[in-house]
Amino acid sequence: MLFAILAGHRRYAYMTVVHGDQVAMKSLGMSKIFSEESLRRALARMDEQAVQAWLRPALMSHWIGTGYWNIDASVKPL
Structure with missing residues (x-):
């Protein structure tokens, strides 16, 4: 899955x-x-709760620690 994400794929079918x-x-x-079916x-x-308990602390420490969560209001998304 990580390999597919790094290749820029966003859907299972692209795998x-x-x-x-x-x-x-x-x-x-x-x-x-x-294959994509094996990944599915x-x-x-x-277990969704176990994955969230494992992933949430890592994501929160990364995003908060790097400052990526700051929003620049001067950027206009098109």
Whole structure:
């Protein structure tokens, strides 16, 4: 999943492109890349409360510690 996110993919269906990328797999030393369906099944088995308890402190310390949460009102999103 991390490999797909780093490749800029935002949907499960786009993981099919990463799944067939033999060059990236070999260059990263991976023996195989899981399919999108394998990822869906793995995420469905995860306990949501346990994941939040594990992830929330790490995310909060990162975002608050770096100041990324400050909003610049002078930027106009298009």
